[in-house]
Amino acid sequence: MDKFKETFLEVVYAIFPVTVVVILLQFSLIWLPMEAFIQFLIGVVFVTIGLWLFLIGVQVGLLPIGELVGKTLPKTGKLSLLLFVAFLLGFVVTVAEPDVRVLATQVDQVSNGQIGSGILIYSVALGVGIFVALAMLRIVYQIPIQYLLIASYGLAFALSFFIPKGFVPISFDAGGVTTGPMTVPFIIALGVGVASVLRSKSSSADSFGLVGLASVGPILAVMILGVIYR
Template sequence: MNLLTILTNLAQTMLSTVTDVIPIAVIIFGFQFAVIRQPVPNIGKVLTGFVWVVVGLTFFLVGLERALFPLGKLMAQQLTDPVFIAGGEALNAVKQAITLSWQDYGWVYLFAFLIGFSTTIAEPSLIAVAIKANQVSGGAIGIWGLRISVALGVAIGISLGCYRIVVGDPIHWYIIAGYVVVVIQTLFAPKLIIPLAYDSGGVTTSTVTVPLVAALGLGLAETVPGRSPLIDGFGLIAFASLFPMMSVMAYAQLSQWYAQRKRPEAAQS
């Protein structure tokens, strides 16, 4: 790939980013001037910020397209390949159509867990939500505590979703059971964390996580015998959205339990 191609791709991505950002700017400035009818404080800084947003998103998207997405797709294809799973007897296993059990996909589950955790930790939308939650709660909600709890939820959810693809279970039973747990947790979790926990499921379905998780699900469904990429390959995003609700509320419940346990010990001392 030559420099001209890179610059052309960069320019096209920047043009697309500007096109995506303009409606947001029009709505914000339109309401500011037409509805609120007040000037924008520090208009120079605001416009400079919009420029940096466009530049940052451009480089971010190009980096994802050129490096992270192809690498993630390649890893998913390699780890779900029966030749890799069958090991040294790969060719014979493929030729004789030996059926692999769900235990043989251990590396897939581990990769799903790690890729789910790492992509969620790097998710820009989650970082933004965690910072705002920390600010409005006066520090009661830790930035890293929220990010790690959401990432653990995504990691567990994607691993379980990969297991579902391998064994071929209907997805709706997992989703129904998951939401039953969420409803039960809602009854006992601290009220401060419940709305944030529900929102945490949505922030995971963003720029970094979705393409890699989708590539993993489709790659797994294409290589597991008897699975349909259309029916079984999709659905991992649902797991990635559901389980962070559980993990964030569980994090809050554990924190509350730990704080209550510490109070009697502090009173005795």
């Protein structure tokens, strides 16, 4: 019960400043129609309740399961199984990520349907899945993360010169939206579980950096999509 209260207070503290700023702007500068302002207040209530329930679900279900999966897979001794499950989990949690769907909807509207929301969602999810598997490979073979980040971002910047200009900001935004409340907890928990089994002495160092590495995948995936659409 104390955990529920603590999580609820965290959500309130996160949303309250935004609400106060909008209210101050409403009655000092912008003066939106009262109907729109009331809808905003109703939305604040729904967001508060929804985010609170979501975070409770993450703490109760996603984090423990992610860590248990991460601890169980290395014990099978099958690297291919570890990489496949890491790819699959990275893919499906990204498809379920609300931020990714918001970006895909906005891009679909702005591009007048030329870049469909479904294509963008699955491209981003594919990129995350591949790089989560790569992150697991890094833990297994003790590859320094800076080498992978330099190579990945170097490739991303090189590709940016060969794709339509509109795809460059979309690709980097795609990398940002994958660091949302659905993807991040699960990827970190998975990494903690795998690292704790494979390299117990340095599990804390190995289990972090996964989100930063995984977020490069969507950038490259959308850029490759730009090469196809060119």
